[in-house]
Amino acid sequence: MFLIYQPEGQDEPTRYRYNPRRGLMAVEREDIERRTGMTYSEFTQHVLKGSSVCRRALLYVFLRREHPKTRWEDVDFQWDELKLEYSRQEWQQMRDGAVERLHGEELAAALEMFDQNIAEAIDDAEESGKASLPVAD
Secondary structure (H helix, E strand, O other): OEEEEOOOOOOOOEEEEOOOOOOOOHHHHHHHHHHHOOOHHHHHHHHHHOOHHHHHHHHHHHHHHHOOOOOHHHOOOOHHHEEEEOEHHHHHHHHHHHHHHOOHHHHHHHHHHHHHHHHHOEOOOOOOOOOOOOOOO
């Protein structure tokens, strides 16, 4: 999964690889818990549900990696400047799950949607083997 950030005036978006199970250090996860008031597991679910404070906390972590002096107060964005995108591998995993769960017209509609998203998704070259679900247990 990728966190895509494109503030106004920036020609190309910045893509940050986001894997909730791996990729954030303990100190980063603990900071996220303090800032959001949620456990890290709850945070990962709320990121997917669109929580603004959770997405801000995630963006803060990535921006601070690039610019260590970034302050929480400095991180502000318009809603359309920040989005999450599944990788091609994650879309494929969801498609495989749909094949196992759905049937008939519902399956056909789902496969059409998954195939379109797979074709447009970013290939995550670092994703080895089967992608995992984007939520930490």
